[in-house]
Amino acid sequence: MKKDKENKRILSDEEIRKLVTARLSVLSPDTMISFGSDGTFSRDELVKKVEKGDDVGEKLAEIQLEWLRSFKDDSLYENYPN
Amino acid sequence: MIVCMKIILTRPQYEITTKYLSCWAGEILILAKKRGVEVLDLAKNKARKDELVGRIKKLQPDIVFLNGHGDDDCIAGHDDEILIKLGDNHKILGGIITYGLSCNAGKKLGPAVIKESQTSFIGYVDKFIFVCDNDYIAKPLQDPKAKPFMESSNQVMVSLIKGNSAKKASLRSKEKFKENYLKFLSNQNDPDSLQVAQFLWWNMRHQVCLESKDKK
Numbered sequence: 001m002k003k004d005k006e007n008k009r010i011l012s013d014e015e016i017r018k019l020v021t022a023r024l025s026v027l028s029p030d031t032m033i034s035f036g037s038d039g040t041f042s043r044d045e046l047v048k049k050v051e052k053g054d055d056v057g058e059k060l061a062e063i064q065l066e067w068l069r070s071f072k073d074d075s076l077y078e079n080y081p082n
Numbered sequence: 083m084i085v086c087m088k089i090i091l092t093r094p095q096y097e098i099t100t101k102y103l104s105c106w107a108g109e110i111l112i113l114a115k116k117r118g119v120e121v122l123d124l125a126k127n128k129a130r131k132d133e134l135v136g137r138i139k140k141l142q143p144d145i146v147f148l149n150g151h152g153d154d155d156c157i158a159g160h161d162d163e164i165l166i167k168l169g170d171n172h173k174i175l176g177g178i179i180t181y182g183l184s185c186n187a188g189k190k191l192g193p194a195v196i197k198e199s200q201t202s203f204i205g206y207v208d209k210f211i212f213v214c215d216n217d218y219i220a221k222p223l224q225d226p227k228a229k230p231f232m233e234s235s236n237q238v239m240v241s242l243i244k245g246n247s248a249k250k251a252s253l254r255s256k257e258k259f260k261e262n263y264l265k266f267l268s269n270q271n272d273p274d275s276l277q278v279a280q281f282l283w284w285n286m287r288h289q290v291c292l293e294s295k296d297k298k
Contacts (some may be wrong), residue, residue: 009088023276023277024277026273027274027277028274030215030218031213031215031216031274032098032213032214032215032216033211033212033213033214033229033277033281034099034213034214035099035101035211036151036184036185036209036210036211036265037099037151037153039164040214042216059209063211063280063281067280067283067284068288070287072284073132079149
């Protein structure tokens with residue numbers, strides 16, 4: 001279960017996984033995503049990674065959660081201000 | 083007397099990610115040359131540790147632009163050869179503005195580098211992620227999906243070449259990320275747009291500009 005800063009449970013792992021796979025599944029089939037040294041992956045490969053819960057799948061879930069949280073925290077643009 | 087700006091670039095190229103970074107860094111090479119900057123291009127198998135270290139010592143560049151895979155404590159070159167590693171040779175970047183277009187190096191390598199006097203390090207404290215199109219892998223410069231990512235990240239170098247400070251260069255880059263982010267966030271026609279927006283936001287949020295205490 002992922003938790004927000006106040007330590008409240010907001011979404012279960014399964015809910016996040018569903019959210020991320022829903023987002024990925026609408027991508028164009030020719031879209032590829034470069035994940036640095038982890039590699040470059042197609043939409044279908046990424047969906048499998050999220051379902052499997054490997055490092056790339058976990059990172060996608062983390063990005064999704066942080067992005068959602070940023071709206072609430074009013075910190076959309078600056079995590080590490082210059 | 084006008085002193086010419088000097089830049090060293092590393093552009094490894096051995097798989098999709100490095101091919102994209104290398105090709106788009108080539109645009110910076112062209113811009114720098116147009117503006118009369120002295121540029122040393124360490125491309126493909128010239129992006130090696132010995133080559134880079136030797137050239138930094140000899141040329142004493144103002145800016146080092148490192149493209150390639152990275153981790154918390156290092157940035158790699160061709161075929162994943164480590165070019166700069168914390169505790170090994172990171173001090174060689176002292177007195178230089180470094181832009182590491184790579185994952186994670188802003189986390190530990192950057193803070194170590196800026197312990198040297200008059201030093202700046204721009205990099206990313208987490209994954210640098212970009213979207214591309216399978217149909218354009220052979221021609222990255224024409225890939226419309228990669229463009230907003232590369233354009234935004236390259237803005238650091240565009241700004242530095244114009245003579246701006248590292249802080250201002252990073253700010254300009256973040257502004258470009260933000261501009262592209264908002265464009266994709268409000269796009270309702272492209273099925274990729276929301277995911278593209280999210281990754282642009284991620285890169286913008288994790289870009290850092292670190293500077294030594296004595297840097298003005």
